Amino acid sequence: MEHHLSLILISIVALGVFSQWVAWSLRIPAIVLFLVSGVLAGPVFGVINPTHDIGEVLSPMVGLAVAVILFEGGLSLRLHEFKEAASGVKRLVSVGAALSWLLYTLAAYYIGNLSMAVSLLFGAILIVTGPTVIIPMLRQAGLNRRTASYLKWEGIINDPIGALLAVLVFQYFVFAGADASTGSQVFVDLGWAILISFALGGGVAFALGWAFNHIWVPEYLKAPLTFAFVLVIYGLASEIFAEAGLLAVTVMGMVMGNLSIAGMAELRRFKEYITILLVSTVFIVLTADLDPNVLLHLDWHAAALVFAVLFVVRPAAVLLSTAFTDMNWRDRTLVAWIAPRGIVAAAVAGVFGPRMIEAGYGGAEQLLPLIFAIVFSTVILHGFSIGWLSRWLRLSAEPNGVLIVGASPWSTELARALTNELNVQVLLVDSSWHRLRTARLAGVRVLYGEVLSDQIQQSLELNEIACLLAATSNDAYNALVCSHFVTSLEHDRVFQLPMYAADEDNDSKIVARPLRGRPAFHDNAQYEELWRKHFQNWQFYKTRITESYTREDFRRDCPPDAIIIATLFADSTVLFNSAGGTARPEEGDTVIYYAPKKSATERRKVRAERAEAASERVAAAAVEGEGADEAAKPRELEQPPADDSQTTN
Structure with a gap:
């Protein structure tokens, strides 16, 4: 068994990294090859079955990997980029997120024929646009820095916010049921989660920065110590409130990325290497773990819902929320189309979908296949279109x-x-x-x-x-x-x-x-x-x-x-x-x-x-x-x- 598991883990890592390399050579989005490799290795040929091969360790492994990925994403968020795109970013992560939740929920309820509870959870999950997909796309698309900052900030900030909102919706309907008195408690819990995340993530970031600059930590231990604290903060915040760990590590990365810390260049390089490895392997794991039978739950309502999400709801939410900002029409057009979903959306749906089925909510069996259908559709359509669309809109920075x-x-x-x-x-x-x-x-x-x-x-x-x-x-x-x-x-x-x-x-x-x-x-x-x-x-x-x-x-x-x-x-x-x-x-x-x-x-x-x-x-x-x-x-x-x-x- 141990030998078999070693071979499985080696296969996952090798598939992920080789997919990155082939994608770079062919100049195509790496995420597309991740999906293809995972599907071929898992559902098609049955070489990898993560749930069976890895077992109960799979879920915490994915959670820890997502935490490290979000920390590295936060580390890449620089305040000067936020100032350049401040007005548009603020709208995207506030009005845009709220409007997206509302429109996605209405689309799921009226078009997808889901219950209101499942529709609200579906809308919360789709707020997440996924830095694990956005950042590799931006690396290959060659967008100018201003336009790229819109997508990067939205993806990294909305990722933990969407996950937290999905947790609150899930807890409200599964644990509270029809008890109306718990409605206000949802907002109280959200406030506590944000407060805990900022206190833990920001506090540890400032403490590490002070320790590094005062030579309390040798150079060779800076990256490993930071990596350990990311995992500790994620675990501690998640114990206090479910999924608050994602927001905490994002805040920690944002604060450390904007401090003047000695040795930050080496730290960024180390985290980038780790993130590339984790993004590759986690996507292979999730797609290889996809059960083909879940697609049998999809009908014409599901197809119409996926179409509405891609071509109606996302463009409407972005164009309405960014109206009367300093974003020009080219930036708004690109951002309105590009919204790939990735690891966090798939992982949250995989955790909450079965439990909503157990609670007896109508349409819950369609939640996971719908999310995966949207992940596949957005990754393929947006991954192959971001390059030519950015060039057509004259938003690409030609490296000449x-x-x-x-x-x-x-x-x-x-x-x-x-x-x-x-x-x-x-x-x-x-x-x-x-x-x-x-x-x-x-x-x-x-x-x-x-x-x-x-x-x-x-x-x-x-x-x-x-x-x-x-x-x-x-x-x-x-x-x-x-x-x-x-x-x-x-x-x-x-x-x-x-x-x-x-x-x-x-x-x-x-x-x-x-x-x-x-x-x-x-x-x-x-x-x-x-x-x-x-x-x-x-x-x-x-x-x-x-x-x-x-x-x-x-x-x-x-x-x-x-x-x-x-x-x-x-x-x-x-x-x-x-x-x-x-x-x-x-x-x-x-x-x-x-x-x-x-x-x-x-x-x-x-x-x-x-x-x-x-x-x-x-x-x-x-x-x-x-x-x-x-x-x-x-x-x-x-x-x-x-x-x-x-x-x-």
Whole structure:
């Protein structure tokens, strides 16, 4: 039995993580693969049966996992995001939640043909939009930060509120029955639950923050101690009032996420890894545990109810609750459609559905299959539509920009060439306003301040950044910047100017390799060398690879001492060239390189050679009888920056 259980747990974890990986590779919502994998492993092939294999431990395992997931979600809620979207978020989690409960209840009663008790419970459960589904969707959709904050705040705050409301409705009808005197007690219990949650969650968060900052806890114990306290707070609050633990850990995460705590970056990274693992496994467990027989309880009333929830009730609740706010129509349209349900909704329905059946309420046998039908429908429809809908509404942040840290004459000229000659969105950051002046006058976007400060972190839109270049004169600082941004931009898109190769012989004088970004451009492209070449009047050039001017042609014509800087791909994204790497641009890509300024004679010679080569290709194409017209078209292959003059500080 023990060996069998080990295999089951290994299978669940492996399925969840591999589903994440495959979803990332195929660029599809991971939640869709979770559902497919769970259904195939459970109801279809019967490999996994969590209720039978895991037994009574299953329910508390899911509860603890949801608690950790909600804590990590609260940890990601930053007050500056709330201020940006405050008006809309306040409406969504207050008026929107109340209006949603009312409309979902009415739809369940009149369309779904459920009893009023089950309808009220159904409406309370559907308030939950689920951060376990929203956050992976946002990660893949690439929404701008303002729009993403609406969905993120709504999902994380409404998750415990909806669960608490479902508990109160359940207790009212199951334990109180027809006793009308308990009506006011529901609101009293809700008030106590919120008070307990804020006192426990907020109090422990402040205590941990104080202990961490006063070095009462060593670095290696900060993440494990926080993890332990999340579980303790969840258990303690839930013992005082059922499901209050979810709200308590959410509050704890929100408070800790907005405190200035030493080592918070490592804590966030640890929690993110844990959450990815838990989200993957819990969704596999819940879908594998689905009994196909429950779907037999659904009829045409259920289908009509699911349709009304997706296409009528949710849009109406959002559009009405956010009227006369600062949300624009694009944000309201997207939020009105996107509302996937996930772990908490399924878990609450799985716990309360059977007990409502035992209490004899009409339609209770349909509660669980209805919730699962809505989970499947919203995950699939919203997961596959959020990407194209956000692009159609122009709410997506296309990751095609470049972040350059450190303004020098060379990096300023690079930013100017990328911005003005190639229309690449460049953001140049420096803590010296004097060094930024030339770039600002040249039309380059600049950001004044320390890039690692909290204020700058809050203003950066990393969803728009394709790659980063740390280009200051301090190698250690460049490495620090790269190590900070590597978790957000991926290691292959974080670059720094290379260090001198001579220093590699003495490990005590260089930053450790795992802490550095990728060395950019060329082994001899150090800060001082680029500065020297700048004042030797080197220039940035661009060459587009076409059918008539191939990659081999470019390599033949490119000066031998030129430095390949970056490739602008056909989809308008930019990636810097790494030292030691060989750029392999394809047709339609543009190569940016740095080379000595060409004289007028050299430029005429290059044009003549290219014209001769083009004529030969035209002749060959004419002989073969194909492609002659296209090959004869004149092409502009090389365009140095219009202004060859250099401005120095």
